[in-house]
Amino acid sequence: MTITGESEGLVEAVDGKAYTVGPLLSGPPCCRPETQIRVDGLSLGYGGKPALKDVSLDIYRGCITALIGPSGCGKTSLLSCLNRLTDLIPGCRVEGRIMLDGADIHSSGVDVQALRQRVGMIFQKPNPFPLSIRRNLEMPLKEHGITGRSELAARVERSLVDVGLWDEVKDRLDGAALSLSGGQQQRLCMARALVLEPEILLMDEPCSALDPLSSAVVEDLIETLRGRYTVVIVTHNLGQARRIANYAAFFWVNDRAGTLIEFDQCRRLFEQPRHQLTAAYVRGLRG
Amino acid sequence: MHSLAVYRSAHRIALRDRTLQLLVLAAVVVITSTFGWLLLDIVWHGANRIGWEFLTAAPRSAGRNGGIAPILLATVLILTVALAVSAPLGLATAILLSEFSRPGGRAGYWIGLSLDILAGVPSIVFGLFGNAFFCVWLGLGFSILSGGLTLACMVLPILIRTAESGLRTVPNDWRLGAAALGISKASALVNVLIPAAAPALVAGLMLGIGRAMAETAALIFTSGYVDRMPASLLDSGRAISVHIYDLTMNVAGGDRSAYASALVLIALLILINGAASWLAERTLKRRITAS
Amino acid sequence: MSPSARDARLLRWLAFAAGLASAVLILIVLFLMQESWPVIARYGLVHFVSARGWHPTEGTFNLVPMLAASAATSALAIALATPLGVAAAIFSRFYAAGIVGRLLHWVIVLLAGIPSVVLGLWGLTVIVPLILKVAPPGTSLLAGSLILALMILPTIALTTEAALASLPSAYGIGAAALGLSREAIIINIAIPATKASIFAGVMLASARALGETMAVLMVSGNVVQLPKSLFDPVRTLTANIALEMAYATGDHRASLFVSGLALTAVVLALAAVARRSGGQVVHA
Ligand SMILES: Nc1ncnc2c1ncn2[C@@H]1O[C@H](COP(=O)(O)OP(=O)(O)OP(=O)(O)O)[C@@H](O)[C@H]1O
Numbered sequence: 056m057t058i059t060g061e062s063e064g065l066v067e068a069v070d071g072k073a074y075t076v077g078p079l080l081s082g083p084p085c086c087r088p089e090t091q092i093r094v095d096g097l098s099l100g101y102g103g104k105p106a107l108k109d110v111s112l113d114i115y116r117g118c119i120t121a122l123i124g125p126s127g128c129g130k131t132s133l134l135s136c137l138n139r140l141t142d143l144i145p146g147c148r149v150e151g152r153i154m155l156d157g158a159d160i161h162s163s164g165v166d167v168q169a170l171r172q173r174v175g176m177i178f179q180k181p182n183p184f185p186l187s188i189r190r191n192l193e194m195p196l197k198e199h200g201i202t203g204r205s206e207l208a209a210r211v212e213r214s215l216v217d218v219g220l221w222d223e224v225k226d227r228l229d230g231a232a233l234s235l236s237g238g239q240q241q242r243l244c245m246a247r248a249l250v251l252e253p254e255i256l257l258m259d260e261p262c263s264a265l266d267p268l269s270s271a272v273v274e275d276l277i278e279t280l281r282g283r284y285t286v287v288i289v290t291h292n293l294g295q296a297r298r299i300a301n302y303a304a305f306f307w308v309n310d311r312a313g314t315l316i317e318f319d320q321c322r323r324l325f326e327q328p329r330h331q332l333t334a335a336y337v338r339g340l341r342g
Numbered sequence: 343m344h345s346l347a348v349y350r351s352a353h354r355i356a357l358r359d360r361t362l363q364l365l366v367l368a369a370v371v372v373i374t375s376t377f378g379w380l381l382l383d384i385v386w387h388g389a390n391r392i393g394w395e396f397l398t399a400a401p402r403s404a405g406r407n408g409g410i411a412p413i414l415l416a417t418v419l420i421l422t423v424a425l426a427v428s429a430p431l432g433l434a435t436a437i438l439l440s441e442f443s444r445p446g447g448r449a450g451y452w453i454g455l456s457l458d459i460l461a462g463v464p465s466i467v468f469g470l471f472g473n474a475f476f477c478v479w480l481g482l483g484f485s486i487l488s489g490g491l492t493l494a495c496m497v498l499p500i501l502i503r504t505a506e507s508g509l510r511t512v513p514n515d516w517r518l519g520a521a522a523l524g525i526s527k528a529s530a531l532v533n534v535l536i537p538a539a540a541p542a543l544v545a546g547l548m549l550g551i552g553r554a555m556a557e558t559a560a561l562i563f564t565s566g567y568v569d570r571m572p573a574s575l576l577d578s579g580r581a582i583s584v585h586i587y588d589l590t591m592n593v594a595g596g597d598r599s600a601y602a603s604a605l606v607l608i609a610l611l612i613l614i615n616g617a618a619s620w621l622a623e624r625t626l627k628r629r630i631t632a633s
Numbered sequence: 634m635s636p637s638a639r640d641a642r643l644l645r646w647l648a649f650a651a652g653l654a655s656a657v658l659i660l661i662v663l664f665l666m667q668e669s670w671p672v673i674a675r676y677g678l679v680h681f682v683s684a685r686g687w688h689p690t691e692g693t694f695n696l697v698p699m700l701a702a703s704a705a706t707s708a709l710a711i712a713l714a715t716p717l718g719v720a721a722a723i724f725s726r727f728y729a730a731g732i733v734g735r736l737l738h739w740v741i742v743l744l745a746g747i748p749s750v751v752l753g754l755w756g757l758t759v760i761v762p763l764i765l766k767v768a769p770p771g772t773s774l775l776a777g778s779l780i781l782a783l784m785i786l787p788t789i790a791l792t793t794e795a796a797l798a799s800l801p802s803a804y805g806i807g808a809a810a811l812g813l814s815r816e817a818i819i820i821n822i823a824i825p826a827t828k829a830s831i832f833a834g835v836m837l838a839s840a841r842a843l844g845e846t847m848a849v850l851m852v853s854g855n856v857v858q859l860p861k862s863l864f865d866p867v868r869t870l871t872a873n874i875a876l877e878m879a880y881a882t883g884d885h886r887a888s889l890f891v892s893g894l895a896l897t898a899v900v901l902a903l904a905a906v907a908r909r910s911g912g913q914v915v916h917a
């Protein structure tokens with residue numbers, strides 16, 4: 056069963072504005088449904104117990120794709136496949152193919168670290184390293200071979216500006232990252248992912264550990280990423296999914312394994328769901 | 343009748359409770375008073391002999407008079423050799439166990455088992471081994487090097503196990519975060535994981551130093567008895583614990599010096615432990631407040 | 634160098650180090666066997682329990698007196714230290730949760746940190762003269778056991794303490810809700826629930842006691858004989874090695890390695906039993 060969004064030219068974004076490619080990524084304008092990641096017959100199990108069964112979907116370049124569904128339906132697991140974080144989980148088996156720009160990322164010859172530079176990830180719980188703010192950003196850069204003083208400083212600043220943190224922390228870049236507030240920490244983690252200039256950002260419930268205000272700030276921030284990055288976001292907040300996503304994928308647990316029920320343009324999935332389960336799930340939103 | 347029986351059993355229970363309470367209290371009194379006696383005795387008999395001269399002079403008339411300077415130097419050298427070898431080896435093995443071996447994996451299991459066995463080997467057997475291997479087979483003779491290497495083998499399990507558990511307590515969030523940024527495990531270790539585990543690593547190191555410094559049996563026939571100032575690592579050197587042993591057993595009238603040396607040894611051990619907790623605390627504080 | 638290549642190189646170094654660390658045990662076993670092989674090959678193992686006494690110059694190497702001395706001192710030490718250690722743990726868990734309990738804990742940790750050679754010194758100058766007043770010569774099985782008991786007490790106290798601390802507090806609350814007294818909780822619930830860990834601690838302590846050299850060597854008189862009373866001087870297996878290794882050669886030296894091998898086997902068997910019953914080593 057392969058469900059993909061329909062190809063119908065430029066998809067207008069939620070607010071109807073036209074988005075253009077940002078300075079960090081050259082390519083076609085936003086939300087032309089050009090497949091960047093093709094998930095093809097993906098199944099995943101932990102120590103023999105299946106967690107995802109036969110999932111196929113396309114993720115479009117420059118768009119925001121939301122993954123929704125009840126707890127335990129394998130959303131996090133799917134995200135971890137996209138940057139091969141599943142490699143770190145003992146006993147995790149992945150079958151099927153994930154093509155990133157036409158190349159299978161789970162084939163053996165892939166340079167995993169280079170892949171993870173292209174595909175950044177933001178976790179549910181903010182996890183800045185116990186270092187200074189500056190070193191949090193410089194460390195990944197140095198790791199990927201960027202060592203020039205001025206270049207480092209420029210990229211640190213640019214990424215902090217991108218997440219709207221620059222004015223708040225520019226005077227204490229050498230202060231501890233862990234002394235920031237939760238919302239600031241989460242934005243620092245986003246800056247840390249952005250500083251590597253990835254093409255794709257995976258976000259696993261990035262707002263769920265934050266208070267409503269910080270959550271709104273982060274949500275606005277994600278909005279600004281549209282067009283410049285391909286964003287895949289897991290969220291339990293259906294309102295949020297509706298507000299920011301161009302595409303949405305709905306997962307459900309069938310026979311103890313997560314399956315993809317429906318994948319469509321976000322507005323259509325919420326307003327004219329084709330599947331009863333989807334309809335029931337998103338109706339929860341309307342109360 | 344009935345109420346009498348209840349009364350009797352309640353009485354018996356109260357008696358039992360009272361007895362247990364008394365027994366526990368008696369045990370605690372025995373333990374603390376014995377410990378107090380031991381400590382006071384050592385301080386009492388040791389303190390009057392200790393002074394600048396005792397720490398800086400060479401022993402005279404088999405240690406009855408004079409000081410313990412060469413012995414202190416030999417002790418420090420033996421410890422240095424032991425740690426220079428065991429600390430890197432221990433940290434590396436701990437990293438392998440905590441970061442690279444799968445839980446329940448075969449390599450981890452066998453390495454861990456061999457360490458647990460090694461931890462149980464009596465110190466005198468380490469002495470036998472050190473004598474046969476380092477002194478005779480490798481031809482190092484009775485020397486500070488032999489003694490230090492023997493101690494290195496002995497403290498290896500403690501160092502590895504404490505470092506391993508220290509690394510395991512570092513939150514997994516940072517490992518995942520680093521991996522998701524395409525950071526190699528090597529860099530994640532150097533920049534994040536090892537600094538975060540530093541307090542535990544230092545504490546383990548201190549534990550190892552304490553164990554090594556208190557050791558006597560493994561040194562008697564590896565680093566030897568000679569109480570001259572050591573000139574090189576290939577010289578025999580007398581560790582402070584061996585000095586205490588020799589003064590007590592082989593030198594008539596050596597008790598006062600033995601007590602003084604024991605006091606020095608205990609003071610050093612307390613100093614090291616204090617330094618360890620201070621260091622650990624400082625590392626912890628710095629980690630939270632600044633880079 | 635790329636990150637993956639860096640990790641591959643790191644892993645090679647780590648594996649090398651871990652290999653060295655594991656090789657230590659193999660080397661120890663190999664060298665003990667190699668050194669003791671000549672005398673085992675010449676006399677056979679039975680010789681060590683059936684020969685006419687321990688007379689190295691005449692080529693008779695009977696280890697039985699030493700084995701008996703080791704077993705007797707350790708058994709007595711365990712018998713003394715177990716109730717004391719368990720009582721100490723009970724005290725800091727149930728009777729003095731506050732500062733007094735912490736204080737006792739630190740006393741025990743400090744006691745664990747006293748080097749055995751210092752315990753031996755104190756035993757020889759304080760305990761032995763006291764025993765001498767009762768029955769000469771003072772240096773005796775009893776003195777050895779007392780000092781050993783002091784040395785292994787922290788092992789038992791700390792393992793018991795850890796086991797008691799790991800009991801879910803629901804035990805205590807549920808029991809208190811049943812109207813049980815503190816003592817009834819200790820006797821009927823806490824001790825039975827931690828029996829296995831206490832047993833493991835005792836096994837570990839036995840292993841330490843059997844393997845200890847200096848403390849017993851300094852206070853037990855070191856006469857090779859089967860002890861007939863508590864006041865007889867005895868020589869343990871470990872003391873024998875420490876005393877004779879300095880000058881032993883040939884078969885004599887080899888037979889000391891045999892005793893080292895035997896000692897290791899017994900101590901490791903005890904440690905294995907402790908591990909089986911779920912005890913973990915408390916480093917203190
Ligand atoms: N490391 C793991 N080991 C074993 N099972 C796991 C592991 N991680 C997840 N699972 C199982 O896989 C299934 C899917 O988990 P996953 O975390 O992907 O769900 P999720 O959709 O992200 O849920 P949530 O919304 O609660 O985050 C669950 O049944 C979970 O128990």
Ligand SMILES: [Mg+2]
Nearest residue numbers: 130131132259
């Ligand atoms: Mg999840």
